[in-house]
Amino acid sequence: MRVLAAMSGGVDSAVAAARAVAAGHEVVGVHLALARTRDALRSGSRGCCSREDAADAARAADMLEIPYYVWDLSEQFARDVVDDFVSAYAAGETPNPCLRCNEKIKFAAVLDRALALGFDAVCTGHYARLTPDAPDGPVLRRSADPDKDQSYVLAVLRSDQLRHAMFPIGDTAKPQIRSEAAALGLRVAGKPDSHDICFIPTGDTQGFLAERLGERPGEIVDESGEVLGTHAGVHGFTVGQRKGLGIDRPASDGRPRYVLGIEPVSGTVRVGSDAALDVSTIEARTPVWSSGTAPDGPFSAVAQVRAHGGVAPCEVVPAEDGGLRVALSEPLRGVAPGQAVAFYRPDPGGDVVLGSATIAATA
Numbered sequence: 001m002r003v004l005a006a007m008s009g010g011v012d013s014a015v016a017a018a019r020a021v022a023a024g025h026e027v028v029g030v031h032l033a034l035a036r037t038r039d040a041l042r043s044g045s046r047g048c049c050s051r052e053d054a055a056d057a058a059r060a061a062d063m064l065e066i067p068y069y070v071w072d073l074s075e076q077f078a079r080d081v082v083d084d085f086v087s088a089y090a091a092g093e094t095p096n097p098c099l100r101c102n103e104k105i106k107f108a109a110v111l112d113r114a115l116a117l118g119f120d121a122v123c124t125g126h127y128a129r130l131t132p133d134a135p136d137g138p139v140l141r142r143s144a145d146p147d148k149d150q151s152y153v154l155a156v157l158r159s160d161q162l163r164h165a166m167f168p169i170g171d172t173a174k175p176q177i178r179s180e181a182a183a184l185g186l187r188v189a190g191k192p193d194s195h196d197i198c199f200i201p202t203g204d205t206q207g208f209l210a211e212r213l214g215e216r217p218g219e220i221v222d223e224s225g226e227v228l229g230t231h232a233g234v235h236g237f238t239v240g241q242r243k244g245l246g247i248d249r250p251a252s253d254g255r256p257r258y259v260l261g262i263e264p265v266s267g268t269v270r271v272g273s274d275a276a277l278d279v280s281t282i283e284a285r286t287p288v289w290s291s292g293t294a295p296d297g298p299f300s301a302v303a304q305v306r307a308h309g310g311v312a313p314c315e316v317v318p319a320e321d322g323g324l325r326v327a328l329s330e331p332l333r334g335v336a337p338g339q340a341v342a343f344y345r346p347d348p349g350g351d352v353v354l355g356s357a358t359i360a361a362t363a
Contacts, residue, residue: 001120002026003166006106007060007068009053011181011188012125012169014060018184019168020123021064027123029061029068032110034077034101035199050201056188063186073109080104082199086212089235092264093338096153096307097197103156111164121164126150129170129350130162137163140290141350145173152307155342155356159292206244209235218267220247222257223276234262237269240277240334247271278331284324284341284357291354294318301343301354303328305335316343324357335362 003025005017020027031054054070061068081100088095111122127143128151137159143149157165169177181189200208216233228247231237236244241259251257257271282303287294295318303314303326313329326341336359343354 002118003028003121003123004110004114004117004119005029005066005123006110006125007031007057008125008194009056009060009188009191010125010194011178011186011191012127012174013057014064014125014186014188015177015181015184016123016125016166016168017060017066018064018180018186020166021066023168027064027066028119029057029064029066030110031057031068031070032077032105033070033072034074034081034105036074036078056191060186060188063184071110071113073105076109077101077105077199085197086209086235088338089209090213090216090264091338092234092262094238094336095338096340097199098307099153099156099340101198102153107157107161107165111161115164121166123166123168125169126154126167127170127174128154128167130165130167131349136292138165140353141170141347142344142353143167143170144350147308148174150307151344151351151353152304152340152342152356155290155340155353156288157290158288159290162290206236209233216267218269220245220269220271222251223260223270223272228271231267231269234264234267234269237262239336245269245271274333277333279333279335279362280328280331281363282324282326282328282335282341282359283361283363284326285322285360287322287324287355287357289355299354302346302351303332304342304344305332305339305359310335314343323360335359337361 003020005020005027007013007017007029017029058068081097084100085095085097114122127145127148129141130138132138140162142151178189213235218231219227220229220231221227237259239259242256258274258277260272260276261270298317301314301316304311310332312332315327317325319325339359340356341359342356344351345354
């Protein structure tokens with residue numbers, strides 16, 4: 001097959017490309033230039049898409065003796081990922097930009113261009129597995145390394161996209177991937193993993209949002225409605241947050257307060273005890289089904305609301321408006337509108353991804 005290997009400049013994508021080459025595919029490497037300020041070098045394990053990352057990707061491609069190109073997708077990334085991120089926070093939601101990048105950039109813009117150029121598949125360094133279990137296309141499963149599993153951020157992919165995807169490292173634990181990279185002579189073998197949000201390399205999400213949204217003053221109230229303080233904008237808060245609330249007096253019971261809800265229209269941030277964070281029901285919108293076919297009725301699954309953690313058995317009921325009602329068998333905490341809820345079917349061969357939806361409300 002002709003395979004386009006997306007090479008971020010990290011060890012995972014480099015080894016994924018190397019495995020595609022070793023499998024006998026005709027491989028071409030491509031680095032995605034997503035940042036508009038590429039003159040900045042990344043610091044430690046923060047950020048990505050810098051000149052350093054592009055150089056590391058180029059060196060890895062050279063070691064693998066494959067052609068290498070850089071595709072500038074910065075304008076589309078700014079529109080579909082960064083602007084979406086800012087808008088979601090302004091609306092009182094908590095988005096996952098990595099999930100949106102996979103959906104809109106890596107497996108929409110990149111895959112569409114790859115297919116137009118005659119490639120058969122796009123190869124990435126995600127920790128997930130694809131197995132040919134179903135007649136309608138491959139089945140997306142959790143990776144063999146539970147600590148690195150990235151199937152949650154891939155649960156937005158459709159069946160037609162999964163048919164042209166390759167995740168060569170999903171069957172291997174991260175330490176072995178680093179060892180394999182070192183054995184291949186790849187200089188990225190010991191490179192730190194990137195963390196946080198790639199387009200906020202400083203890690204200061206609140207500062208990033210404040211610069212783009214300005215001040216939107218509002219009140220911080222407790223569960224009784226008492227005003228405890230004011231704030232400069234709801235974009236500075238997320239459900240489950242405990243630190244940085246700006247409240248100058250302790251709760252009557254002396255226990256910490258947490259953000260329970262955000263009302264963007266009034267600018268109100270509600271806070272209360274940690275027990276009030278328990279969520280038993282999720283209302284979700286715009287579901288995507290990995291098989292390409294929506295279920296014809298209620299079904300049992302395991303719900304996951306964060307990239308790592310936040311897992312509970314559930315019953316999923318399709319709604320007449322196209323959304324979903326998810327009844328959790330055990331409560332989860334820190335579940336916020338704007339996050340994704342992914343659905344899994346437990347399986348000895350690796351939990352199967354059924355699909356995902358965007359959380360609209362909780363109770």
